[in-house]
Amino acid sequence: MIPYGRQSITDEDIEAVVAVLKSDYLTQGEAVPAFEQGLADYCQAPHVIACSNGTTALHLACAALALGEQDWVWVSAISFVASANCARYCGAQVDFVDVDSATGNLCVTALREKLQRVQGTTRQPRALVAVHLAGQPCDLAEIGALCRQYGVHLIEDACHALGASYQGDPIGSCAHSDMTVFSFHPVKPITTGEGGAVTTRSAELAARLRLYRSHGITRDPAQLSVDSPGGWYYEQQVLGFNYRLTDIQAALGLSQLGRLPRFIEQRQQLAARYDELLTQLPVQPLRQMDDRRSGYHLYVIRVADRDRVFAQLRETGIGVNVHYMPIPAQPYYRGLGHDPADYPGAQAYYRQAISLPLFPALSSAEQDKVVEALERVLCA
Numbered sequence: 001m002i003p004y005g006r007q008s009i010t011d012e013d014i015e016a017v018v019a020v021l022k023s024d025y026l027t028q029g030e031a032v033p034a035f036e037q038g039l040a041d042y043c044q045a046p047h048v049i050a051c052s053n054g055t056t057a058l059h060l061a062c063a064a065l066a067l068g069e070q071d072w073v074w075v076s077a078i079s080f081v082a083s084a085n086c087a088r089y090c091g092a093q094v095d096f097v098d099v100d101s102a103t104g105n106l107c108v109t110a111l112r113e114k115l116q117r118v119q120g121t122t123r124q125p126r127a128l129v130a131v132h133l134a135g136q137p138c139d140l141a142e143i144g145a146l147c148r149q150y151g152v153h154l155i156e157d158a159c160h161a162l163g164a165s166y167q168g169d170p171i172g173s174c175a176h177s178d179m180t181v182f183s184f185h186p187v188k189p190i191t192t193g194e195g196g197a198v199t200t201r202s203a204e205l206a207a208r209l210r211l212y213r214s215h216g217i218t219r220d221p222a223q224l225s226v227d228s229p230g231g232w233y234y235e236q237q238v239l240g241f242n243y244r245l246t247d248i249q250a251a252l253g254l255s256q257l258g259r260l261p262r263f264i265e266q267r268q269q270l271a272a273r274y275d276e277l278l279t280q281l282p283v284q285p286l287r288q289m290d291d292r293r294s295g296y297h298l299y300v301i302r303v304a305d306r307d308r309v310f311a312q313l314r315e316t317g318i319g320v321n322v323h324y325m326p327i328p329a330q331p332y333y334r335g336l337g338h339d340p341a342d343y344p345g346a347q348a349y350y351r352q353a354i355s356l357p358l359f360p361a362l363s364s365a366e367q368d369k370v371v372e373a374l375e376r377v378l379c380a
Contacts, residue, residue, distance in 0.1 A: 054183025216240030
């Protein structure tokens with residue numbers, strides 16, 4: 001089976017992990033700050049908070065905004081469920097914004113019209129989670145402008161998009177947003193096994209993110225409520241979480257980060273080759289916009305009779321996948337009153353979407369096998 005995604009691990013990665021295993025600190029040592037600084041340099045962001053996975057990164061972002069039961073959070077209708085669940089963890093109410101079926105990313109027109117409808121009501125959102133689906137940044141300038149106009153905090157869900165850029169700015173720089181969230185799952189642009197991070201330009205948000213990441217505990221003398229009686233002293237100031245990344249994971253992440261530009265280059269070359277090989281087939285790759293560079297976490301095509309094509313490709317050993325079912329269609333969110341029919345763009349995208357195998361080590365022969373299998377299925 002050729003998987004849709006796969007990690008790329010080298011001897012240098014293994015040596016970096018072994019070095020930590022032989023050190024005094026497997027967690028809460030120097031590897032996590034070094035990884036955070038590497039991400040800060042790459043993303044051109046002053047503050048990076050590493051954590052245990054992309055879902056906890058999303059939760060931390062919501063917690064840092066002090067979201068609660070009276071607040072509404074809007075989310076791109078096409079994403080993994082964690083993009084919405086993070087707000088529910090804080091007790092907030094969730095609603096969705098439709099997507100452009102040609103890109104799978106949040107539709108600016110749908111967002112604008114929905115904001116106009118709820119302006120001045122209790123359903124006006126406090127935060128928006130905008131997803132960069134498949135690694136292609138969404139329309140950040142327009143979305144950011146609308147969020148500022150309506151007083152909405154913008155969280156970029158960039159779990160697919162480390163290494164991407166928008167109008168020359170690296171994703172993670174938060175040029176248009178309050179925070180950006182990354183995931184380091186094995187199939188993502190780089191991996192820490194499991195891991196995540198939040199970037200921000202706000203020192204205040206960064207302090208809250210760090211506090212919530214580590215049980216709500218601080219030893220920082222500037223943040224203590226009383227003068228410290230000694231080096232042992234700490235305070236729990238909020239009800240936080242144990243969302244720390246280990247030094248073992250951070251060492252792998254920092255080693256991988258050094259190869260990220262090459263990873264992205266390989267993904268883009270493979271995507272360009274798919275574009276060429278698929279020209280004569282009745283499929284539509286996701287539309288790519290001119291003012292941004294995709295990290296190509298996924299290579300998604302739209303095809304008629306998706307369910308049959310999916311099943312037959314799997315039978316031939318091609319590990320295709322679907323990213324994603326609309327979140328409002330999930331039973332949990334249906335139970336909260338959401339109707340997937342309210343999001344026609346998401347429905348149209350979902351009916352036709354298939355993710356083809358794409359990862360840096362994918363060979364030309366494997367890619368040819370994928371395309372040949374797809375051609376046989378489509379011409380059957």
